Amino acid sequence: MRLASLVLACLLPAAASAAEPTRIPDAAFEIAGTLRERALADDTAWTLVESLTTEIGPRLPGSEADARAVAWAQAKLRALGYDRVWTEPVRFPTWERRSERAEVLGDHAQPLLVTALGGSPGGTVDAEIVRFDSFEALQAAPAGSLDGRIAFVDHDMERTRDGSGYGKAGAVRSRGPSEAIRKGAIGYLMRSIGTSPxxxxxxxxxxxxxxxxxxxxxALSLVDADQLTRLLRRGPVRVRLALDCGWTGAEYTSHNVIGEITGREAPDEVVLIAGHLDSWDLGTGAIDDASGVGITMAAGHLIGQLPQRPRRTIRVVAFANEEQGLIGAREYARRHADAVSNHVLAAESDFGAGRIYGFSTGAPAHAQAASQRIAEALAPLGIEHLPGKGGPGPDISPLAAIGGTWAWLGQDGSGYFDLHHNADDTLDKIDPDALAQNVAAYAVFAWLAAEAEGDFGSAPKAAATP
Amino acid sequence: MRLASLVLACLLPAAASAAEPTRIPDAAFEIAGTLRERALADDTAWTLVESLTTEIGPRLPGSEADARAVAWAQAKLRALGYDRVWTEPVRFPTWERRSERAEVLGDHAQPLLVTALGGSPGGTVDAEIVRFDSFEALQAAPAGSLDGRIAFVDHDMERTRDGSGYGKAGAVRSRGPSEAIRKGAIGYLMRSIGTSPxxxxxxxxxxxxxxxxxxxxxALSLVDADQLTRLLRRGPVRVRLALDCGWTGAEYTSHNVIGEITGREAPDEVVLIAGHLDSWDLGTGAIDDASGVGITMAAGHLIGQLPQRPRRTIRVVAFANEEQGLIGAREYARRHADAVSNHVLAAESDFGAGRIYGFSTGAPAHAQAASQRIAEALAPLGIEHLPGKGGPGPDISPLAAIGGTWAWLGQDGSGYFDLHHNADDTLDKIDPDALAQNVAAYAVFAWLAAEAEGDFGSAPKAAATP
Structure with a gap:
């Protein structure tokens, strides 16, 4: 069955697939209802998030806390009754933040609150500011126009439920510094990609x-970006930016941490649910992404508490080093490329701890009815079927790129960018009830996908097929 | 008249005063209505607050910005058409913050966000934490029980409209460190006196x-205090606290900055309205107390725009160094002690920029009807007469202590301690409409007090009388 669909997927567009419809036995829905109710009354995820954010705290990739987090995740998966727990090494260079400081010089001398971008070198620059409204405006600046100056991109991010504002603002951080260098800049400041006042x-x-x-x-806080803009309205502004940070030159080995509830009939076929174990260093990585780790570990655990194992395996992955470029997820996809067809559906919780409002899968036509039925089981949680919306979570994208089918459990991210990558990403910002709703959704979804008969279209992509 | 009431105040309790009732001419109320409406439509205060917080920024007493702020205040008072503008020197020792850092050591190693208390010495201590729920619990600790340890007082402050939670929490900051030393502590940490999550x-x-x-x-942020408390539930916690700060040993001369709208009939009798010019260094001192400076400067200015001067003088004072012990206000009271009877009424705006909801004065019985009439003129602004409530603002208290009568224009401080003395005390947190309501209240109050015939009970206190 999976082989047939694999071949078809290579030969035919998904819409024209002649595969048999994927179906989920009725008995599975009864158990899904039980899981849903148990999850809503369960505090396993909260306990995990509290533990990870309190005992380990910030988990910068390659830091001393990275190793503690890996040990923590293994211990928790074992304690939660997972059938198999193991790690897979992930190697990457390390970046460190030591200190950071910025100040306006001259007649309006005052400090500005900044934080170094990950990957920034250290150094102190003292120069005039040139402000741009957007990344595009920076791009349009003539070559040499920033010689000896500090570029400041003041792009304002939109608050949205689905996080679409982040995508639009992304280039300011990812491409802005390089663009500024090309124009001659010796330093780069940006308005934070965020929404916190x-x-x-x-x-x-x-x-x-x-x-x-x-x-x-x-990056400047929004408050400081506004302050700088007000000062620039009054005339030229010089700023001293002093960062002590940078790539250390060392390579570090972290690990993806994996736990399985082993399938009773098709143990090699896996429904993968994931979060990432690393975080930035400014907060304690509560909504990014202790919540995802807690939600998925708790969901797998609840399934593991049922009288019998699911038909397929539930695999929970706590990915290493998402923040510096999906390093753990890329390594996972590389290492498991041969088994892409066995990854029936994969979903990552990495958009905070807000309630899930939408569900979809990237499955082809023959599995859309099954997706619809999963959505029906999620509906009592206030979740809508939104086919055509969503996409793979960040750490699922390398797997999706080689043919794994993703599922999307879309969280309300209206408040996510108040906390994302800043010092306010802490435990107290999580609503335990919303967290439990997430666990319920992941448990129901993973259970039903594991009980389904037939595939959801995972197959090596033509490009990835030898 | 004033002399008579002075003598009576020394001889008789206020309630038994035989002074003639203070009255405010009807014509004054018509003009008060005009002032009120003009103030509500006026953005002078906002412009002042924007200017002070943007151009000067944080104004730590004795810092380079202190001098800039003094020059700023004089220039603004002149530009606003005040009849007389002058400064009075205020001398004090200076304290500096250079850097601050705290971290949990050991198995749960992680940074904690702290800020040094003003007046703290620098130094690095590395010791076990002993937690107390309250200042009283610290007091109750046996002598020597904190030998070589860091005391941590985790007192939780109550959010209230009138700021009463601050008074209750005050000892944790003012007396906590000394109490900890007496028990043997080598470092002191406290939960911030604040309400910000x-x-x-x-x-x-x-x-x-x-x-x-x-x-x-x-002081720890509330988030970090909770984190430390969670860690302590798991076992002993060692913290390294490294502060680089302290009294510099230097003395500095700052200035109270004073502007007057000179009274047409009784220029020596003054209605004093005030804010303080200094601020802590973490934010830009927007609600503490650029708003008070802006509100009172704008109120005086609006009165100065009327076709004729008020009967008495309106004196606007921007006090120096409130934050480190009402230094400017104490100096003002010392310098003007002989003229206490001439200070008809005095009010300070130093509780943020929330709407004013209550009004009262400390006036004796013969002036309570006049206070009531002022309150009636404030009522359209949503302000209630609350005799028996309120008290002198911080910088009015030294004057009140020697016999000056205070007025209270009570601001809604429900959100004040989200911002007070922390990095979030910035311009964007001020609602321009609420600010204008404050200006309207101060303009109406100051105008009517200046037009009143008869006193409000200011007279040298017996204790202060030779």
Whole structure:
């Protein structure tokens, strides 16, 4: 069956697939209802999130806390009764933040709250500010126009439920520094990609294009970006930006941590649910992504508490180093590329701890009725079937790129960017009831996908097939 | 008249005063209505607050910005058409914050967000934490029980409209460090006196009792205090607290900045309205107390725009160094002690920029009807007469202590301690409409007090009379 669909997927567009419809036995829905109710009354996820954020705290990839987090995740999966628990190594270079400081110089001298972008080099620059409204405006600046200056991109991010504002703002962080270097800039400041009106700045990874000499690059809190803009209205502004941070030159080995509730009939076929174990260093990585780790570990655990194992395996992955470029997820996809067809459906919880409002899968036509039925089982949780919306979570995307089918359990992210990558990403921002709703959704989804007869279209992509 | 009431005030309890009732001419109320409406439509206060917080920024007493703020205030008072503008020197020692850092050591290693208390010495201590629920619990600890340890007082402050929670929590900051030293502590941590759920810590002055060796003393954000408490539930916790700050040993001369709208009939009799010009260094001192400075400067300015001067003088004072012990206000009271009877009524705006909801004065019986009539003119602004409530603002208290009568324009402080003394005290937190309501109230109050015939009971207090 899976082989047939694999071949078809390679030969035919998904819409024209002649595969037999995937179906989920009625008996599975009864148990799904039980899981749903148990999950809503269960505090396993909360306990896990509290433990991870309190005992380990911030988990910068490659830091001393990274190793503690890996040990923590294994211990928790074992304690939660997972049938198999193991790790897979993930290797990457390490970046460190030591100190960061910015100040306006001259007649209006005052400090500005900044945080270095991940990947920024250290260094102190002292120069005039040139402000741009957007990444596009920076791109349009003439070559050499920023010689010896600090570029400041003041792009304002939109607050949305689905996080679409993040995508639009992304280039300011990912490509802004390189663009500024090309125009001659010696430093880079950006308005945080975030929505918090509080005095917190949002970090996040940036990359410098090959051949460019990296420059100190940092984000201002929204409050400080507005302050700088007000000062610029009064005349030229010089700023001193002093960052002590950078790639250490060392390589570090972290691990993806994996736990399985082994399938009773098709143990090699897996429904993968995941979060990522690492975090930025400014908060305690509560909504990014202790919540995802807690939600998925708790969902698998609840399924493991049922009288019998699910038909397929539930695999929970706590990915290493998502923040610096999906490093753990890419390694997972590389290592498991041969088994892509066995990854029946994969979903990551990595958009905070807000309630889930939408569900969809990237499954082809023959599995859309099954997706619809899963959505019906999620409906009592206030979740709508939204086919055509959503997509793979960040750490699912490398797997999806080689043919794994994703599921999307879309969380309300209206408040996510108040906390994302800043110091306010802490336990107290999580609503335990909303967290339990997430666990219920993941448990129901994973259970039904594991009980389904027939596939959801996972198959090596033509490009990835030898 | 004033002399008579002075003598009576010394001889008789206020309630038994035989002074003639103070009255306000009807014509004054018509003009009060005009002032009220003009103020509600006027943005002078907002413009002042924007200017002070943007151009000067944080204004730590004795810092380079202190001098800039003094120059700013004089220039603004002149530009606003005040009849007389002058300064009076205020001398005090200076305290500096250079850097601050705290971290949990050991198995749960992680940083904690702290800020040094004003007046704390620098130093690095690395010791076990002993937690107390309250200042009283710390007091009850046996002598020597904190030998070589860091005391942590986790007192939770109540959010109230009138700020009463601050008074109750005050000892944790003012007396906590000295109490901890007496028990043997080598460092002091406290839960911030504040209500913000965000990652900001609240500073504020502390004093060490004579004869004690000061210890590094800092406040944790509420989030970090909760984190530390959670960690302590798991077992002993060691923290390293590293503060670089302290009294510099230098003395500094700042200035109270004073502007007058000179009275047409009784220029020596003054209605004093005030804010303070200094601020803590973490935010830009927007609600503490650029708003008070802006509100009172704008109120005086609006009165100055009337076709004729008020009967008495309106004196606007921007006090120096309120934060480190009402230094400017004490100096003002000392310098003007002989003229206490001439200070008809005095009010300070130093509780943020929330709407004013209540009004009262400390006037004796013969002036209560006049207070009531002022309250009636404030009623259209949503302000209630609350005799028996309120008291002198911080910087009015030294004047009140020697016999000046205070007025209270009580602001809604429900959100004040989200911002007070922390990094979030910035311009964007001020609602321009609420600010204008404050200006309207101060303009109406000051105008009517200046037009009143008869006194409000100011007279040298017996204790202060030779």
């Amino acid at each position: 509080h005095r917190v700045a949002n970090t996040g990874i940036t990359r410098f294009d090959e051949g460019l000499e990296p420059i100190p690059s940092a | 965000h990652r900001v810590a609240n500073t504020g002055i502390t004093r060490f009792d004579e004869g004690l060796e000061p210890i590094p003393s800092a």
